[in-house]
Amino acid sequence: MTALADDRVLRGHPSVTLKLDAAIAATTFDRPTLVLDLDVVEQNFAALQRGLGDASIHYAVKANPAPQVIERLATLGCHFDAASRGEIELCLSMGARPEHVSFGNTIKRATDIAFAYRAGITHFAADAEEELHKLAEHAPGASVYLRVIVEPNGADWPLTRKFGCAPARVLTLLGVARDLGLDPVGLSFHVGSQTRHATMWSHTLDQVAAVWAQAQDAGFGLSLLNIGGGFPAFHGDAVDPLEAYATDVMAQVRARFGDVAVMAEPGRAMVADAGAIAAEVLLVSRKSDDDLHRWVYLDVGRFSGLAETEGEAIRYQFETARDEDETGPCILAGPSCDSVDVLYEKRPVSLPVSLRAGDRVVIRNCGAYTSSYSSVGFNGFPPLDVMVI
Amino acid sequence: MTALADDRVLRGHPSVTLKLDAAIAATTFDRPTLVLDLDVVEQNFAALQRGLGDASIHYAVKANPAPQVIERLATLGCHFDAASRGEIELCLSMGARPEHVSFGNTIKRATDIAFAYRAGITHFAADAEEELHKLAEHAPGASVYLRVIVEPNGADWPLTRKFGCAPARVLTLLGVARDLGLDPVGLSFHVGSQTRHATMWSHTLDQVAAVWAQAQDAGFGLSLLNIGGGFPAFHGDAVDPLEAYATDVMAQVRARFGDVAVMAEPGRAMVADAGAIAAEVLLVSRKSDDDLHRWVYLDVGRFSGLAETEGEAIRYQFETARDEDETGPCILAGPSCDSVDVLYEKRPVSLPVSLRAGDRVVIRNCGAYTSSYSSVGFNGFPPLDVMVI
Incomplete structure (x- = not known):
């Protein structure tokens, strides 16, 4: 809960974070889902506009190419930085003018x-x-x-x-x-x-x-x-x-x-804190009786949205309904039959000792570089779902 | 060309490799494409059957879940190792009997x-x-x-x-x-x-x-x-x-x-040498006048099929129409605006010095762990295409 409090202070829009929380709490998900709040994207764009003054803001589409994000930003007068023909077509189809899209x-x-x-x-x-x-x-x-x-x-x-x-x-x-x-x-x-x-x-x-x-x-x-x-x-x-x-x-x-x-x-600054992933614990285990760490397996991993955990570079924040309970160190891994699909092992994550299969885990600030990195279906798992609110 | 010759000797089915080559040579691709020869899959299954005797062979579907591969193997009496509900549904829909599919x-x-x-x-x-x-x-x-x-x-x-x-x-x-x-x-x-x-x-x-x-x-x-x-x-x-x-x-x-x-x-042994990726050079450059290595950028990278180059673990073999020319060391990278989308840098790849944008590159033995790892559309690039022959 500390992470969330810090975030609210740092970014200063408690009401929209609560909106995201409310949407997640009210929904039953049958697969990992990125829930994205467009109002937070709009607030970030406004903050950047105030700070950057007369600079032209080209949103880096690769951070999150959800059509609704592009459409909202185009309406607000934002420009776009595109990485490919696909991203250019997306921007133009969502109302951006070509002279506002750079390649x-x-x-x-x-x-x-x-x-x-x-x-x-x-x-x-x-x-x-x-x-x-x-x-x-x-x-x-x-x-x-x-x-x-x-x-x-x-x-x-x-x-x-x-x-x-x-x-x-x-x-x-x-x-x-x-x-x-x-x-x-x-x-x-x-x-x-x-x-x-x-x-x-x-x-x-x-x-x-x-x-x-x-x-x-x-x-x-x-x-x-x-x-x-x-x-x-x-x-x-x-x-x-x-x-x-x-x-x-x-x-x-x-x-x-x-x-x-x-x-x-x-890119990241515009959308990261506008999104949270609703995930689920699939398994909690110990490899041996004297194991120092539990292994916690989620239904989302490096090949279904959390690619930026490569090298444990980006440290996501995790919340569960058991966060008031005692916590202990965990190695966190994804659901695929792939030995490199491990999220955090060198620097384990602290999670409630009462955590078990079926528990929901909310992963904060996942709006950037998640859904589009997701594999088409590695191990037969569908790509990260996206729900825009 | 050496790599291909070795491969032919080691696996001993020159005719089907030539079939793959002929199909690639006869096709104009507008995006990176995995070309997959089902006859090679069948030959590999037969070789494994002869070697493993009365052991039950469960093909690891995650290696390549192309429906045509599953269907051909099911027809041949192969069993399946599935990693998820999605893979189980795939096997059953392609004719596998449930008692032949393990979870x-x-x-x-x-x-x-x-x-x-x-x-x-x-x-x-x-x-x-x-x-x-x-x-x-x-x-x-x-x-x-x-x-x-x-x-x-x-x-x-x-x-x-x-x-x-x-x-x-x-x-x-x-x-x-x-x-x-x-x-x-x-x-x-x-x-x-x-x-x-x-x-x-x-x-x-x-x-x-x-x-x-x-x-x-x-x-x-x-x-x-x-x-x-x-x-x-x-x-x-x-x-x-x-x-x-x-x-x-x-x-x-x-x-x-x-x-x-x-x-x-x-998994890998059944499909890897049944497939080759037809790719294209997008750019050849040097970062400075005294750079020791050229940078060669392909239209396929870590997020569009070559995920197993992570840590430079799997060394793919590359062929071009210029392989008779003088060669020199290259750093090889993918097309995305992502700095980690580099395939080989610590151990550079030797490629023709005459290589240039627009040249076709055939990447050998890519039938396993490529298409299904591909991202849904990172940077706006479509997933790796698959053509079954």
């Missing part, structure tokens, strides 16, 4: 670029020469922002080098883009997933500002800074409140980049 | 046990007291085999302690099962996924034989030994040919357990 994946199929261009998408990400050639061929004259690799900043989930180019390559790529007839409008970067405090942005922004200055000196006239995502959600460790966080980040941006056009791509 | 997941929802019992399923796995109570209530009198934890044996993918109970708990659980009116018929274990040589079974069988002897001494009259899976597929390192492997394992079993009834649960 943010640096790895694009040529035919998907052509589709996006025909559909009216104007802004594309890139980090490599071959990608610029594909864009020049299939989206001639398009606006391109180049993604730069930045050093790790201590985020909960620092990113690999998969995306971006080294700062030293930026000028070369800007030149290639211009020579190919594209419009190299700016730079993008990613500060690292789940960057819990705004102060952690400063070193990253310094790095990008140095590259930006070089590009301006070289005469590229950049006009757009895409600050990406990294805005955090509450997963057990304290995070800054969303509006204050966004305000602080923007102050740091303005101090370094002046009044350039800014776009941001929040 | 092999030790973690079962109570309502799924009741469903299975009503459907005529007779054999259930268990490894904990609470599971036995659920079985006694919802499948009274059912036959139960208890899964025992065994020590790691050097398998490519040793299993965690997620499944099974310590050997010292087996007698207690057999007693609980009997007292609850269940029929504790035997023991099961898992030697470890991808146990590449039959000789690696001996220490595991010794452990299980010791528990078995204790149970017989205690008067439990066990009659069924479930030797589980672990039968390997070719993924770059040499494996024993399937029939010889199975023959050797059965000889080891008979030497320790006499003429007890034996069941086996092969």
